[in-house]
Amino acid sequence: MPDAQPTAGTRTVQRLLTLLEVSGSLTRAELAELAGLPPTTVAGAVAELLREGLLTEFETAPRPGQAGRPPRDVALVAPPRVIALVSVRHGALRISLASVGGDPLSDRSEVVPTGDADPGAMLEPAPTLLLACLRDSGVSRERLAAVVLSVPHPRPGSGPSAPLGERMGVPMLVENDANLGALGEAVFGVGRGLDSFVYVMLGKGIGAGLVLGGRLHRGASGFAGELAHVQVREQEDGPLCFCGGRGCLARVTGPSVREFVERAYAQRLSVSEVFSLAAARDPGVRRLFADLGRTVGRPLADLCTMLDPAAVVLDGSLGAAGEPVMAGIREAIDRHAAPAVADSVRVLAGELGDRAELLGAVALVRQRALDAP
Ligand SMILES: [Zn+2]
Structure with missing residues (x-):
């Protein structure tokens, strides 16, 4: 029978299937809690899905602090999409x-x-x-x-x-x-459990993502977090940025860490050589990345004062260069953000590296x- 308008029943089933696809396997109680549905509704729908062969059921190890017979988990039969x-x-x-x-x-x-x-x-x-x-x-x-x-x-x-x-x-x-990147760190990385944070991308391009109240904040016009186009230099006659502004952060640092390094070392060192030197704790290279951190940290300090986020999360793809960049960001926040905010905001390295x-x-x-x- 064609099913143009989903009924309450099919909506419940869709929601349970989505939750199981996302979570792997769950007990009926966990499923009811995540779906925000009465346990009896969930038990009925799960029984139906088990009969149809869409779900499988198995015994799992008891959860910590649990007494008695362990509850059984249910999971999708089909491989995840x-x-x-x-x-x-x-x-x-x-x-x-x-x-x-x-x-x-x-x-x-x-x-x-x-x-x-x-x-x-x-x-x-x-x-x-x-x-x-x-x-x-x-x-x-x-x-x-x-x-x-x-x-x-x-x-x-x-x-x-x-x-x-x-x-x-x-x-x-x-x-x-x-x-x-911000969403990746929020759901799978260092941002898990943080109510609010500013994610700073530097590896592939300069930008920021804002997570506020556990959700991505895109802004009224989708421009939120455009860190590259925050004005960091008063340049009345400076080169125009493609965004239409002057003195944008991206014009000062280059559009990504790669360009920043290429500008600093011209033909003398390749980008990978510079990253190797950062890993070997070469003072000159670390100084350069700390400078980048301070430059990026200056507008971040104002943003922190305005938003009071729990953390600033730095792009985890920077490898050994991440540490001096974080130190530079920390320094700029301590120096320029409101003291109460500077005391509470943490500067953390992203956990997901290139996968964010x-x-x-x-x-x-x-x-x-x-x-x-
Ligand atoms: Zn710009």
Whole structure:
């Protein structure tokens, strides 16, 4: 029978299936609590799903402090679906896959024309590359749940990316790259349990993502967290930034750590050599990264005074360079933020390294599924 309008029953079932897909396995009591539904409703729906063969049931080890017979867990029979992250950076189109549970699966990239090429052309090879990624991970196309396009600018509408989602026959979400990093750390990394934090992306580009009240804050026009375009130098006649402003942070530091290092060392040292020197605690290189931290930390100090977040979380992809950058940020906050805020805000390293953006894409899709009415 066709089912145009979901009934309360099918909505309950959808919600339980989503929760199980996201969490792996759960007891009926845990499922009822997460779904916010009466235990009897959940027990009835689970019994039906077990009869239909969509769920499996098994005994688990008792939870700590639990007496008596352990409750039984239920889990989905079908393997978890996967999410693809698509990004274009430094002239390369990159696709990464992860399971809904947050396990990275495979990754491919391809050089694409840049310059004045239109964004649609840069995404042209994406479907082929995505199918190759699915093959690499042994995942059938039907298990692809959604594609997330990471963009370096404030989040636009679906724009040129819409055909990609259509061609793959799945929903296509577009999100700002720093927002994805923030979401990744919030759900899977160091931000778990923090009510509010500012995520600072430096590795792939300069940006920030704001998590307020446990949710990503995009702002009224989608511009929230555009750290790269905070004015840090009064430059009446300075070079114009592409955003239309002058003296933007991105003009002072370069658009990412890579460019920052390239500017500082010109032809003398490669980016990887500079990172190796940071790991070897070379004083000159560490000084350079501490300077970067202080420069980025100056506008962050004002942001901290205004927002009073629990933490500033630094992009975990910086490796050995992260430590001096964090020290520079800490110094700028201690010096320029309101003392009460400076005393309480923590400066933490992201735990997810290069995977923050990919896991952020997973978190975005999961949140959308769980928020669905
Ligand atoms: Zn700008």
